[in-house]
Amino acid sequence: MIKHTKVLLEHGSGGLLTHELITEVFLPLFRNETLERLDDSAVLQVGGTKLCFTTDSYVVDPIFFPGGDIGSLAVFGTVNDIAVCGGEPWVISTSFIVEEGFLIENLERITRSMAEAAHRAGVYIVTGDTKVVAKGNADGIFINTSGIGIIKAGREFSAGRILVGDAIIVSGTVGDHGAAILCQRRELGIVSEVISDSAPLNGLIQDLLDSGVEIHFMRDPTRGGLGSVLVEIAKQAELSLELREESIPVKEEVKGLCELLGFDPLFLACEGRVVLFCHARDVERAIDILRRHEYGKDAQVVGEVKKKGKGRLLLRSSFGGMRELDLPVGELVPRIC
Amino acid sequence: MIKHTKVLLEHGSGGLLTHELITEVFLPLFRNETLERLDDSAVLQVGGTKLCFTTDSYVVDPIFFPGGDIGSLAVFGTVNDIAVCGGEPWVISTSFIVEEGFLIENLERITRSMAEAAHRAGVYIVTGDTKVVAKGNADGIFINTSGIGIIKAGREFSAGRILVGDAIIVSGTVGDHGAAILCQRRELGIVSEVISDSAPLNGLIQDLLDSGVEIHFMRDPTRGGLGSVLVEIAKQAELSLELREESIPVKEEVKGLCELLGFDPLFLACEGRVVLFCHARDVERAIDILRRHEYGKDAQVVGEVKKKGKGRLLLRSSFGGMRELDLPVGELVPRIC
Numbered sequence: 001m002i003k004h005t006k007v008l009l010e011h012g013s014g015g016l017l018t019h020e021l022i023t024e025v026f027l028p029l030f031r032n033e034t035l036e037r038l039d040d041s042a043v044l045q046v047g048g049t050k051l052c053f054t055t056d057s058y059v060v061d062p063i064f065f066p067g068g069d070i071g072s073l074a075v076f077g078t079v080n081d082i083a084v085c086g087g088e089p090w091v092i093s094t095s096f097i098v099e100e101g102f103l104i105e106n107l108e109r110i111t112r113s114m115a116e117a118a119h120r121a122g123v124y125i126v127t128g129d130t131k132v133v134a135k136g137n138a139d140g141i142f143i144n145t146s147g148i149g150i151i152k153a154g155r156e157f158s159a160g161r162i163l164v165g166d167a168i169i170v171s172g173t174v175g176d177h178g179a180a181i182l183c184q185r186r187e188l189g190i191v192s193e194v195i196s197d198s199a200p201l202n203g204l205i206q207d208l209l210d211s212g213v214e215i216h217f218m219r220d221p222t223r224g225g226l227g228s229v230l231v232e233i234a235k236q237a238e239l240s241l242e243l244r245e246e247s248i249p250v251k252e253e254v255k256g257l258c259e260l261l262g263f264d265p266l267f268l269a270c271e272g273r274v275v276l277f278c279h280a281r282d283v284e285r286a287i288d289i290l291r292r293h294e295y296g297k298d299a300q301v302v303g304e305v306k307k308k309g310k311g312r313l314l315l316r317s318s319f320g321g322m323r324e325l326d327l328p329v330g331e332l333v334p335r336i337c
Numbered sequence: 338m339i340k341h342t343k344v345l346l347e348h349g350s351g352g353l354l355t356h357e358l359i360t361e362v363f364l365p366l367f368r369n370e371t372l373e374r375l376d377d378s379a380v381l382q383v384g385g386t387k388l389c390f391t392t393d394s395y396v397v398d399p400i401f402f403p404g405g406d407i408g409s410l411a412v413f414g415t416v417n418d419i420a421v422c423g424g425e426p427w428v429i430s431t432s433f434i435v436e437e438g439f440l441i442e443n444l445e446r447i448t449r450s451m452a453e454a455a456h457r458a459g460v461y462i463v464t465g466d467t468k469v470v471a472k473g474n475a476d477g478i479f480i481n482t483s484g485i486g487i488i489k490a491g492r493e494f495s496a497g498r499i500l501v502g503d504a505i506i507v508s509g510t511v512g513d514h515g516a517a518i519l520c521q522r523r524e525l526g527i528v529s530e531v532i533s534d535s536a537p538l539n540g541l542i543q544d545l546l547d548s549g550v551e552i553h554f555m556r557d558p559t560r561g562g563l564g565s566v567l568v569e570i571a572k573q574a575e576l577s578l579e580l581r582e583e584s585i586p587v588k589e590e591v592k593g594l595c596e597l598l599g600f601d602p603l604f605l606a607c608e609g610r611v612v613l614f615c616h617a618r619d620v621e622r623a624i625d626i627l628r629r630h631e632y633g634k635d636a637q638v639v640g641e642v643k644k645k646g647k648g649r650l651l652l653r654s655s656f657g658g659m660r661e662l663d664l665p666v667g668e669l670v671p672r673i674c
Contacts, residue, residue: 005441005442006437006438006439007436007438007444008437008469009471010469011435012435012469022467025441025448029445029448029449030431030448030452030455030462032461032463034461035462035465042428042430042464044428044463044485046383046386046427046487047385047386048384048385049383049384051383053464054464055431055432055481055483056466057481059434090383091379093390093391094367094392095392095393095394097396097434098348100343100345100346101344102343102344103343104339104341104342104343105342111362112366114366114367115366115367124369125369126379126381126390127371127372127378127390127391127392128392129393130348130349130355130363131394132347132348132349132350133349133396133672136473137396138475138479142468146432148381335468
């Protein structure tokens with residue numbers, strides 16, 4: 001049974017309450033094998049072709065931020081959900097819910113940004129919808145993007161394929177997107193240089209997969225950050241994962257902001273990063289390929305898969321101490337994406 | 338150039354301003370052949386299989402209404418968009434935007450309704466997303482559903498295939514959904530028996546197509562009603578369409594309500610009706626098949642395709658007079674779906 005009678009902001013945080021909502025409300029009613037896998041995309045077979053299908057609604061506040069806007073975020077977010085399933089993003093739908101009084105010039109700016117983002121990621125926006133609600137019934141604009149990708153034969157990824165000994169690799173610095181949004185929202189008088197990492201990951205991931213490097217599983221750490229995604233994977237695959245704190249790439253500005261505000265960059269959202277589980281023997285090649293790409297130049301091995309058993313995420317601190325991390329309970333930054 | 342500087346409710350009505358928004362803002366930027374067809378779904382080819390892909394966001398107010406709720410509406414709406422393209426609905430995604438404070442029991446009721454609707458329509462809900470926004474930043478709940486259908490070989494429908502002489506058939510009474518929502522919203526003290534026609538059309542349409550009846554084009558008249566859909570088709574295909582007023586099936590309660598409030602049932606939304614362009618020689622068979630189905634028992638031939646040329650919709654009144662109908666300019670009933 002779900003503990004609350006009303007929906008809280010935390011139910012949308014990607015943390016513990018989101019997990020509870022999915023497992024206690026949605027899964028028991030929408031019962032089917034594909035959904036129960038709880039991947040970022042549904043993997044489907046049609047004729048001889050394997051497809052993946054994904055959806056996300058974007059409610060980010062503010063809608064324009066350093067490094068992107070709600071439009072590019074919506075395109076890249078869906079592109080990335082497809083890419084981490086091993087799919088090549090193909091077509092995207094876009095559905096707008098717009099508040100009465102929203103400036104047409106902002107709608108045009110967002111539409112242009114989506115068109116450019118789609119062009120950059122090599123996908124087509126093929127169908128759409130627009131709804132308008134009265135002033136006060138929405139906050140500016142919300143965008144849903146759904147997308148279909150094509151998965152080449154032999155490309156199979158699942159948490160179940162992760163092996164003990166696999167390296168955990170992150171493609172770049174973590175928490176940039178969360179920090180960028182935070183700086184825009186808190187009236188703290190902080191003048192920050194933090195720019196969102198929002199970017200399409202399909203090119204980077206294709207390069208890696210085409211190289212033949214043995215990747216077992218991928219996810220993009222968005223809401224809830226790297227920490228939440230790894231806790232979920234640890235539990236799902238019943239594996240003990242160990243992160244080395246000093247290996248986790250965090251920008252100095254993000255680190256400073258987190259110290260100031262009491263946040264943990266591990267649980268701040270990324271929007272252009274992928275975490276990969278890679279066979280130990282291929283680690284150097286993988287890092288090499290990632291770093292040659294514009295969105296992977298800060299790629300790092302951040303930890304290792306230690307053993308089967310109780311699913312948990314452990315963090316080895318710079319001083320050698322070890323602590324277990326769990327899904328965050330509160331809502332760090334609402335409407336991050 | 339678009340005439341307004343701000344988004345108006347009418348931009349979401351499915352009428353003239355929606356058309357303007359699509360053709361002046363979205364199409365020039367999201368330029369591609371599939372989108373430019375402006376069908377309810379994008380038709381795509383992958384391997385040897387033809388798919389259709391569609392998206393819609395639902396913002397209906399109130400969320401529970403006689404004959405349905407936002408959940409079943411969202412499932413049937415997407416199922417119907419696929420069915421009218423000749424596709425067999427296959428998988429659906431669902432994405433919720435929920436306002437903080439929304440009752441969990443209502444979320445469960447809506448989720449159950451979606452699950453039942455999916456079961457009734459024979460589709461699977463395979464992927465999803467949930468976002469929560471702070472109190473006051475949305476109105477209860479908005480739901481996006483996107484869906485993929487599979488189109489059997491040889492099933493080709495487009496406005497371009499419509500022939501002069503084709504019969505225009507409607508599968509049931511028009512305006513029921515719009516009238517049902519209207520009664521729930523207007524504080525007019527009207528006690529009405531009108532029930533939404535919200536229903537899945539895929540079974541009905543499959544029966545018809547399997548029978549070999551020659552159908553040239555189909556659409557489901559939702560926002561904007563039968564009138565708007567036929568005006569759009571007339572313009573797109575450059576055909577003169579003629580409706581016979583006395584043949585259009587309208588429930589007595591809906592007629593009464595429209596007379597009272599000054600609405601035209603032709604421009605009130607349906608959510609479980611299809612309008613078909615059928616080869617004249619197959620009309621009787623088509624009507625017969627439709628009427629045998631629970632969602633088609635009030636099917637009627639309502640008009641005819643008169644000639645090529647200027648795209649226009651003409652209404653022959655019960656008294657023999659003729660007038661041209663155009664897309665409605667105002668917003669009849671906001672947040673109808």
